[in-house]
Amino acid sequence: MPRFLLFFVLFTPIFAGAQTTISGTVTSTKKEPIPGANIILVDTYDGTTSNADGTYSFTTYESGTYALQVSFLGFETYTDTIEINGGELTIDIAIKESFNELKAVVISAGAFEASDEKRGTILKPLDIVTTAGASGDIYGALTTLPGATQVGNDDGFYVRGGSDYETMTIIDGIPVQNPFFSTVPDVPSRGRFAPFLFKGTVFSTGGYSAEYGQA
Structure with missing residues (x-):
């Protein structure tokens, strides 16, 4: 087989x-x-x-x-x-551990200086337009701060009970002689400048240095 x-x-x-x-x-x-x-x-x-x-x-x-x-x-x-x-x-x-380092902040002369932040209140444009009753006006927003008032029938801004000529408006180091629009009596005057034209607004009720003259 x-x-x-x-x-x-x-x-x-x-x-x-x-x-x-x-x-x-x-x-x-x-x-x-x-x-x-x-x-x-x-x-x-x-x-x-x-x-x-x-x-x-x-x-x-x-x-x-x-x-x-x-x-x-x-x-x-x-x-x-x-x-x-x-x-x-x-x-x-x-x-290695990673560290998030903040970039250096350079403060130069212009709209803001280091001393401005110490002696004043800084308002950003968004702060101004969202302030109740200010109607988007820089001076209208400033009147809500302590020590500031605005009289309805005058083109002026008053600080600590002083006169309007004792208050100075300065833009980038240049004094502004008439920062308000003309208005009729008993109507609050508005500022000539829109808040978004600037990076921010510094308001101070304290004393200024000799750089600003008699302000």
Whole structure:
């Protein structure tokens, strides 16, 4: 009786590249573990997040030169170039804290000076147009401040009970002789200038330096 010998051939798929395991620890520059940091290979779908103790591990079938990127809220993004050739890669990473520094503020002569802020009240254009009863008028808004009044039948602005000629309006260092529109008696006079023409308005009931003469 003839016998037949059967051969079974098993085919195993061959992957295009070797598997590489990338692992390590993510810490701060103070050697503190960073949990929840994002670790990725740039331009791939491979990556992971760090564990509670800062450790991480993931596998990839990529090969060649890739950028390894680590990011975490409040820290600078870390990027380094690595070579992937199969096997295991251990990469420990220390990331730096990021600090949001305020840009330098330069105060120069013009509409505002440092001394103006100390001795007066500053009103932004939006403050003026939203002041109840001011009708969008600079002087109308200023009359709501302590020490200031405006008489309806006069073209003037009065500060601390003084006369209108004792009050001076200055725009960018230049005195304005008549800052009001002409009006009929018993009707409050309005200023000639719209609030949005300026960055802001400084109002002071205190004394001025000799720079402003007798104001």
